[in-house]
Amino acid sequence: MSEKKKQDWSRVPGRIWAFIYFLGFCIFSGVVIRANVLPGKYLYPILTVSGIISIVLLMMLCSRKLKRGWKITAFVLSFLMAGIAGYAGVHLGETAAFLGKITRAETVQYEKYYVLTGKNSTLKSKDDLTNGTVSVFGGKDEGYRRAESHLKKCASVKFLRGTNLSGMALTMSEQPRGSMLVSTAHYQALKVQVPEWKEKLRVLTVLQVKKDVKDLSKNVNVTEQSFNVYLSGLDTSGSISTQSRSDVNMIITVNPKTHQLLLTSIPRDYQIRLTEKDNAADKLTHTGIYGIQQTLESAEDLTGLDMNYYVKVNYSTVRRFIDAIGGIDVDSDYAFSTSGQAYHEFRKGHNHLNGDQALAFARERHAFEDGDLQRNRDQEKIMTAILEKAAGSTTILKHYSEILSACGEYLETSMSRDEISDLVKMQLDGGYHWTIHRQSMSGESAMAGVYSMGNQRVYVMMPDQENVKACVAQIRRVAGGKDFTGAKTDKKKK
Structure with a gap:
């Protein structure tokens, strides 16, 4: 083989690598642009500098001389x-x-109904x-109407309505x-109300009833306009699609x-109206059983405010996220220990908490004279600590992979990918320091009949209507650009 041909063949590996490198750079540029999380002041210099370096390297790799x-x-x-x-x-x-997973807001929901x-x-x-005749509790609310229609497709039946859930169940069980x-x-309620229910009742069949979920998002330009995010914390672990009681209920005004x-x-035990159940009276926590749509509608009915977006979390979210960021620090108002859950002790003043401890801290209410009200305050402390830690200058970078892998399956939001990306870019671009108010x-403690039981x-x-109005007024103040005039404010540290 001639010397010239040998030289030509010697250049082949370099040219192949140059071609592979060029394709890789094009793919990288596409991924960076498609991710849409970097503001222009970072995106354009990164692409420009890496592009210039790549052009020079490609010329060197392909050069004959x-x-x-x-x-x-x-x-x-x-x-x-x-x-x-x-x-x-x-x-x-x-x-x-990750953004694709957490922005998978449900458009169709299935509700379970039991024939006992x-x-x-x-x-x-x-x-x-x-x-035959099937007994049905209560009025003709939307959910039961769908279930009755579903059952009629399976069997020709008549329905007999009653107003005493446990009494109806006991009478039925003797026939x-x-x-x-x-x-x-109501099935869960019967397990509590009917003594020895396992010996008296059995499930004949379960109906999966389809329910269309309305898009309740009131979208705004999230970098220019104020908005409310409703945080619903479910009292369950595992899949975020599981419907359960909404034990944490918080409006985050941005x-x-x-x-x-x-x-x-x-408060979780606030008396509200179930808008999908003929405005029946119930507790706010029970709205989670019927899905996030009902929770949002009840909150909007209570406050008269638009809930622009929602974020849904559960026990798994809290544990995994807090562990992923290396724990959080909170100041407790009291020294206390938990009951009715995993045992933990907390000192008055500073506490460093891992995921399990933070969850226990946020759930405890029996240890306090104020009960739910103190639990709300402690939940605010946990949320404030999470926001401060997560927005720290190095926290996200240090624990980036852990956070993404920990929370993707246990978090759901109605915000779009673009809206989340816009907020991320705004924060990266400005490096803003946020003031957190709480x-x-x-309300007043009472005993009252509730639909779900x-x-x-x-x-x-029972809601203190004057207090509700005062809280709503503060939300409107902050949303309108005015200073918060309440008692609790935390200035985020740099």
């Missing part, structure tokens, strides 16, 4: 650039996937219901062909111009 030493240098530098771009690309890809019968009933399947249609909430956050806690709604009288907190 460049000396061997420079060729080796070009190879080393291009491998280094490719490694950096690959590392950044993977993380940006993880970011895009007596333990010794002659009914063996839903087919045996034909030409040889008795049956009763109940929602998930003013992107004045860089103020106002956290407004609402307030809580209050079959109108059984249980503990509720």
Whole structure:
């Protein structure tokens, strides 16, 4: 083989690598742009500098006249650039996937309804219901109407309505062909109200009833206009799609111009109206059983405010996120220990908490004279600590991968990917310091019948309407760019 051909063949590896490098750079540029999380002051210099360096390296790799030493240098530098771009690309890809997971707000929801019968009933399947009568609790609310329609497709039945949930269940259980249609909430209530219910009742069949979920988002320009985010914390672990009681209820008001956050806690036992159940009276916590749509509608009905977006979390979210950022620091108003859950002790004053401890701190109420009201205050402390720690100058960078992998399956929001990206870019661009304010709604303890418990009288907190109006007024002040005039304010540290 001639010397010239040998030289041509010697250049082949360099040209192949140059082609691979060029494709890799194009992919990297596309991922950076598509991720849409970097403000222009970072994005354009990164792409410009990396582009210039890449052009120079490509020219060196493809040059026929460049000396061997420079060729080796070009190879080393291009491998280094490719490694950096690959590392950044993977993380940006993880970011895009994370945003895709948490912005998967439900458009269709399924509610479970149970057809119950007596333990010794002659009914063996839903087919045996034909030409029979099924007892149904309460009025014709939307959910029960859908369930009745679903059941009629399976069997020709008539419905008999009543107003005493446990009484209806006991009467039905003594009949040889008795049956009763109940929602998930009322099924859970019967387990509490009917003594030895396992010996008296059994499930004949379960209906999965489809429910269309309305898009309740009131979208705004999140970097220019104030907005409210409703935080619903469910009392369950695992999949975020599981419906359960909403034990943490907080309105987070964000003013992107004045860089103020106002956290407004609402007691879980607040008496509210279930807008999807003929405005039946119930506790706020029970709205979570019917889905986030009902929670938002009840909160809007209570306050007269738009809930522009929601964020839904559960026990798993809290544990995993706090562990991922290395724990949080809170100041406790009291020394106390937990009861009715995993045992933890907390000292008065400073406490450093991991995920399990933070969850226990936020859940405890029996240790306090104020009960739910003190729990609301402690939940505000946890949320403030999370916001301060997460927005720290190095926290997200240090724990980036852990945060994304920890929370992707346990967090849901109605904010779009673009809206979240816009907020991230705004913060990165300005490096703003946020002032966090806190307030809580209050009320009077009472006993009242609630829908989800079959109108059984249980503990509720009757809203103090003057207090609710005062809290709403503060929300409007902060949203309108005015100073918060309440008692609790935390200035975020740099």
